[in-house]
Amino acid sequence: MSIPTNQIEWLLDIYGHDDKKHAPKDVEKINLSQLISKLGFFYEKFRNAIDYNEEHLVRRNSLERFLRRHILFLQEKRPQKISESLINEFIRARYLPNDTLPETVINEIAATLEKYLIIISYVNGHKLNSAGQLTDWLISIGSCEIDEQLIPVEKEMAMVNFMYSHLVDNLTFLKTSIEEKEKNLQIYIATMRAFLKADPATLRYRLLKLYLPNWNRLDQGGIGEFLGNIDIIKNKIEAHLRHPIGFQLAHTARRQSVFFTILKEVMQKNQEQLPEIFNDQEKLAKTVEEVCLTNYHRIRGRLIGSIFRVIIYIFFTKTILAFILELPYDYFIIQKINWRALGINVAFHPLLMFFVAITIRVPGAKNTQIIIQEIKKIVYGEERKILFKAKKLMKIGSVSYIIFNTLYAIMFAISFGIVVSALKILHFNILSGILFIFFLTIVSFFGFRLRNYAKQLSVIPRKDNFLNFVADFLSLPIIRVGQFFSTNFSKINIFLFILDFIIETPFKMLVEFLEKAVSFIREKREEIE
Numbered sequence: 001m002s003i004p005t006n007q008i009e010w011l012l013d014i015y016g017h018d019d020k021k022h023a024p025k026d027v028e029k030i031n032l033s034q035l036i037s038k039l040g041f042f043y044e045k046f047r048n049a050i051d052y053n054e055e056h057l058v059r060r061n062s063l064e065r066f067l068r069r070h071i072l073f074l075q076e077k078r079p080q081k082i083s084e085s086l087i088n089e090f091i092r093a094r095y096l097p098n099d100t101l102p103e104t105v106i107n108e109i110a111a112t113l114e115k116y117l118i119i120i121s122y123v124n125g126h127k128l129n130s131a132g133q134l135t136d137w138l139i140s141i142g143s144c145e146i147d148e149q150l151i152p153v154e155k156e157m158a159m160v161n162f163m164y165s166h167l168v169d170n171l172t173f174l175k176t177s178i179e180e181k182e183k184n185l186q187i188y189i190a191t192m193r194a195f196l197k198a199d200p201a202t203l204r205y206r207l208l209k210l211y212l213p214n215w216n217r218l219d220q221g222g223i224g225e226f227l228g229n230i231d232i233i234k235n236k237i238e239a240h241l242r243h244p245i246g247f248q249l250a251h252t253a254r255r256q257s258v259f260f261t262i263l264k265e266v267m268q269k270n271q272e273q274l275p276e277i278f279n280d281q282e283k284l285a286k287t288v289e290e291v292c293l294t295n296y297h298r299i300r301g302r303l304i305g306s307i308f309r310v311i312i313y314i315f316f317t318k319t320i321l322a323f324i325l326e327l328p329y330d331y332f333i334i335q336k337i338n339w340r341a342l343g344i345n346v347a348f349h350p351l352l353m354f355f356v357a358i359t360i361r362v363p364g365a366k367n368t369q370i371i372i373q374e375i376k377k378i379v380y381g382e383e384r385k386i387l388f389k390a391k392k393l394m395k396i397g398s399v400s401y402i403i404f405n406t407l408y409a410i411m412f413a414i415s416f417g418i419v420v421s422a423l424k425i426l427h428f429n430i431l432s433g434i435l436f437i438f439f440l441t442i443v444s445f446f447g448f449r450l451r452n453y454a455k456q457l458s459v460i461p462r463k464d465n466f467l468n469f470v471a472d473f474l475s476l477p478i479i480r481v482g483q484f485f486s487t488n489f490s491k492i493n494i495f496l497f498i499l500d501f502i503i504e505t506p507f508k509m510l511v512e513f514l515e516k517a518v519s520f521i522r523e524k525r526e527e528i529e
Contacts, residue, residue, distance in 0.1 A: 015267035064143035144205035356447035445482030
């Protein structure tokens, strides 16, 4: 019989109990009309299809969008009102369960909102440096805190801390001159990036809690102290996130995170048999294998859903642009409609996304065996040697910098030159060509992200061969441009602007009115009964 480490015993204790919030019996539960809730649910599905986001960030991004709408656009100052609208909207969107949450949760969220409203009011009232950026920074952090209040993360953060502790003990830095404190902080950031797939807002929130451990319980004095140092704290956090070794370390942590992700699921799915499983290596191996196979199947299913969402996003956006830009341009400017170019521009990119999708593969049996072996080492305290060697960053202006960036520019010229030449042969005009290239980069980047999603549990390094080199040479420049557009497109996406500020606000107000109307009619019927 093998004996798990003390840290594993600590984790088993945490994962062995239920962390879900249960409403007290003497407190009224929040109950909304199922009929009206469907309107909010379908709108949210449509909105998420138009603005593609990583699945694990959909809820938090929706929460951030809600806060921006109410705090910045509607200029709502009442935390209780914002909190009630938030809870109701999230129940309708099915981010939260109906007829489950106690009404006291509204007061809890309102208390958190009040803190952010005070800080944002001070920032804008005193016209601090970059007040607009600072407000956006605070709202994104606020969305993380409120999301954590609504959805418990005790178990996930326990596993983050366990993985961080394991990496600190087993990760060896080779030829890297970095202070011990900064090294450990970068390991923590890399752990969150790899294990939680944390976005910048989540990382900022977690680092803020390191600087201010009582952030979630900040009183008036604490708020005043924070406001006096807000620029210093913000700049320190951003500097940690921009550290040169940050993303290199996250790449090393990504492979390690696979073992801890599977370990987490083993604990979650076997709460009643945890001691029995972890005290027997064979049972642990069998359970890990079952969890791996279940995850591979789940990844396939979610991959299909993600691909479907991307195809809808591309097809919807591209078709609209074809009618409001390409067709009028051909008719009025060129005075000749190129139906072939128009048809290719509408159909090609969804078909390309479909082709990319059918070539994506999930991990297999060899991958599973490696995961089993490494998890055994982690659970039973065997030594693991994880090496990290930071790559030297080329100095701007150095000979190496000039040579390799020249080669990179040549890669761009060749990749886009081939595309432009093909478009000329097909007689694309300049507008049709620009739209084709734009969506080609977007689809290529989405395809790249979906491949990474399929490989999220892969611990087998990618093979370097001539075909992969040629594929990278031609596709990386296109993917890189697609990443730039995808990251910045939401800031100028006219469809999202129309949805968020012209359609969404009155629509959500209508939904709230209908909810109150249904509640009123229900009360009158109960009076008669």
